[in-house]
Amino acid sequence: MQKILVARPIFPDVVDRLRAHFEVDWNNGPPLGPDELARRLADKDGALTAGDPIGAAVLAAAPRLRVVANMAVGYNNFDIPAFNAANVLATNTPDVLNESTADFGWALMMAAARRISESERWLRAGEWKGWRHDGFLGVDIYGSTLGIIGMGRIGQALARRARGFGMRVVYHNRSRVAHQIEAELGAEYLSKQMLLQQADHVVLVLPYSRENHHTIGAAELALMKPTATLTNIARGGIVDDAALAEALRDKRIAAAGLDVFEGEPGVHPGLLAVPNVVLTPHIASASETTRRAMANLAADNLMAALSEGPLAGRVPNPINPQVLERTR
Numbered sequence: 085m086q087k088i089l090v091a092r093p094i095f096p097d098v099v100d101r102l103r104a105h106f107e108v109d110w111n112n113g114p115p116l117g118p119d120e121l122a123r124r125l126a127d128k129d130g131a132l133t134a135g136d137p138i139g140a141a142v143l144a145a146a147p148r149l150r151v152v153a154n155m156a157v158g159y160n161n162f163d164i165p166a167f168n169a170a171n172v173l174a175t176n177t178p179d180v181l182n183e184s185t186a187d188f189g190w191a192l193m194m195a196a197a198r199r200i201s202e203s204e205r206w207l208r209a210g211e212w213k214g215w216r217h218d219g220f221l222g223v224d225i226y227g228s229t230l231g232i233i234g235m236g237r238i239g240q241a242l243a244r245r246a247r248g249f250g251m252r253v254v255y256h257n258r259s260r261v262a263h264q265i266e267a268e269l270g271a272e273y274l275s276k277q278m279l280l281q282q283a284d285h286v287v288l289v290l291p292y293s294r295e296n297h298h299t300i301g302a303a304e305l306a307l308m309k310p311t312a313t314l315t316n317i318a319r320g321g322i323v324d325d326a327a328l329a330e331a332l333r334d335k336r337i338a339a340a341g342l343d344v345f346e347g348e349p350g351v352h353p354g355l356l357a358v359p360n361v362v363l364t365p366h367i368a369s370a371s372e373t374t375r376r377a378m379a380n381l382a383a384d385n386l387m388a389a390l391s392e393g394p395l396a397g398r399v400p401n402p403i404n405p406q407v408l409e410r411t412r
């Protein structure tokens with residue numbers, strides 16, 4: 085029987101699905117460090133991960149490994165050139181999380197704009213003594229300009245929701261999306277600089293890469309309106325969190341909503357110190373239905389990649405499909 089590592093706690097029924105096909109080593113505890121990960125992968129044919137860093141050193145310690153299935157759409161935890169050099173297939177879980185993640189982007193953006201967390205903390209602290217005309221004045225969503233940076237599948241799902249809010253939608257992306265998609269979404273392409281200058285609410289949904297490191301830093305924050313909000317549902321490292329904490333402290337922008345952080349689960353102390361930011365622990369895709377769909381899709385990818393039967397070669401979401409053509 086082939087052996088696999090499930091590197092993280094996941095839904096037990098998904099582990100049971102895998103147990104029907106493989107001998108499963110399940111880490112149902114805290115994330116494994118690189119040495120322990122390498123040790124546990126030494127005799128494995130496949131692995132299911134969720135954000136665990138896998139690079140050349142771990143792959144070199146795993147001579148039998150043929151596939152690593154990430155339970156996430158983002159895969160910046162994988163060193164893909166190292167996967168290619170080691171002939172190991174990498175897979176991810178796109179699409180199944182688009183709508184839940186877009187819902188959450190809106191929730192975070194609206195919570196930041198309308199000061200929901202800040203006012204709730206105040207209420208819970210027993211500070212509410214009566215209605216005030218100027219209590220927790222925020223910025224409007226309806227009729228404002230939404231600026232989406234990263235117009236992939238999740239960015240497009242965000243844009244579709246803007247129609248009900250009567251918003252102008254502007255976007256920036258590495259490359260312009262097809263004219264027909266722009267027309268359907270009513271979305272207008274702008275340079276990053278123009279988007280930052282014009283948007284009332286900027287939402288980040290681009291994948292992390294070295295080129296995207298600190299896409300939003302002090303210079304970009306300085307371009308934004310003092311009444312604008314910034315929401316990051318993409319990845320830590322796309323925003324310079326220290327620069328953002330300063331901008332929020334000095335009210336150079338109105339508010340932010342952050343689901344991802346540089347060095348998470350650590351959070352920059354400057355962000356914890358300011359009231360005008362909504363902070364959530366990387367839960368944008370976390371509806372019951374979507375997280376189950378992601379876990380099952382990661383399992384489907386793993387099973388197809390390790391199958392000798394009819395599933396072989398029909399891996400749903402290969403990241404580096406050229407590896408499928410080769411043998412290890």
Ligand code: GLV
Pocket residue numbers: 155156157158159181369
């Ligand atoms: C979550 O962050 C994902 O990439 O799916």
